[in-house]
Amino acid sequence: MSNRKIVVALGGNAILSDNPTTQAQKDALKQTAEFLVKLIQNGDELIITHGNGPQVGNLLLQNIAADSEKNPAFELDSLVAMTEGSIGYWLQNAMQNALDELGIDKSVASVVTQVIVDKDDPAFTNLSKPIGPFYSEEEAKAEMEKSDATFVEDAGRGWRKVVASPKPVAIKELEVIRTLVESGHVVVAGGGGGVPVIEEDGKLKGVEAVIDKDFASQKLAADLDADMFIVLTGVDYVYVNFNKPNQERLEKVSIEDMKKYIDEDQFAPGSMLPKVEATIKFAEEKPGSEAVITSLENLEQLIESNAGTIITK
Template identity: 50%
Template sequence: MSKIVIALGGNALQANPKDTSANSQLNTAKDTAKYLVDLVEEGHDIIIAHGNGPQVGQIVSTYESSSKNVIMPFPECGAMSQGYIGYHLQQAIKIELMKRNINKDVVTLITEVVVDENDENFNNPSKPIGSFFTNEEAKKISDEKGYVFKEDAGRGWRRVVASPLPIRIVEESSIKTLVEAGHIVITVGGGGIPVIEKDGYLKGVDAVIDKDFASEKLAEILDADKLLILTAVEKVYINYGKLEEKSLDKVTVELMNKYMEEGHFAPGSMLPKVRAAIKFAASKEHRETVITSLNKVKEGLKGVTGTSISL
């Protein structure tokens, strides 16, 4: 059986984007847990990472709507979302384990991830978060707090943050200990809380780490056999939406790099997943990344469907 790092996409946490209630998310987590526990039942060791886009946006907006002058620091919002989502996944997975008489602990670890303060992405913040402001309101907050705002499709001004690459997972030793003890670990939620190293200490920074890159880093650290990236589609496509559209089944790293260089994958959508997938598959012999949908997770691992990338 395999050690598998699973990167959960947003649809695995919030099936109905119009219903952002806690109860709706918990119900979605319960559905997601069935697919995850299927893998546990087959004997696999799973480690779970997840995104947090909608949830962290709700947290930021809640603080902003309480007072236009109150902006919650983004690292703290990321930590809140890790606990919030982790609680729902813990509860849902534990319920499913109990139904199948599987005795395993499920643990959420609030996780910090080191980034480089000189990462070029800090020069061009592009990830919008939180509420919309008027130009005057945005300028006032920017002058007071130093935050960057950008106009968003004529709807108003939103705060934007950078998306730096992960360098190191701070709690990696604890994660390894929990995994080796046989626990199901939920970690690097939302890509992890971004921190920089300053004078020997860690300091949180306003940024969003891509959860697929953080998951790839986690998979390397744990010497996982497979990185499983779950998204809304069953397979990766080239020439997507065109007459010559073609799904990808088993693909080498070399060929996937070629497709990426040809511009087949959309930035902000499939491209980060493909980049993370290639990086893990190329990192060591016999490592494999599978990109597929949540409801096809077992078939994807068996090579029946999904896109499999390896050396």
């Protein structure tokens, strides 16, 4: 039996299908839990992080639609916290049921996680993360006039609000998470990259930003001294020359080769690139550890035969 400490970062596709209803997302997480519980059966300690992009986008739309003097829309940090809470609840419910079905005596807890970012991070002056609905140019300019929001034209599809995407500096609830893991519990933490907060005059203050969940998950894995960091996505392997005749799947690959592929622009920004960068950072910071990119469906093969893209120093 293994006894590794593993941080698993779930992609949005592990939660949300084409159907955005609560029930559909609960059903997706029931299937997700049935795969994740295999790691616990293998004797591993599990910390689960997750994305929240579609969910926080939907919640933002609901807030915008209902915004009024009596029912004002919430700020982005609160929306991130709300989706951390709802997805955390669905996930801990699904994981607890999966454990109970197998007679595994473990509890599951989700921790609404504050992630400290640097208030001087250049991301706050170079807003890059599009969120929320598409607007016409006229609507976007009207929105900018009545608030201090920034809108940019997004790939010919319309105008969207952009917010900062600062790098994570510290996980505020790290010791709480560590205590739960060391007590043998399964922990859900750092959802959606965590709630972004800055330190100002000795106090924590929420900010209008979105932290990349892969980088926040990597930070959590490094700070917990995890043995393995798994980033789950829609494919079993990372590919170079993707969708070309000379497409090649990456199995065991060195950090140096992965950096070379980044220089060749092999990975799409905003999708595979942050996953690759986060796994490289983990493998660099913890020699002897393994960073893996694979799919949820491939977890069993990863346990049995090291299938998936495994990045090592």
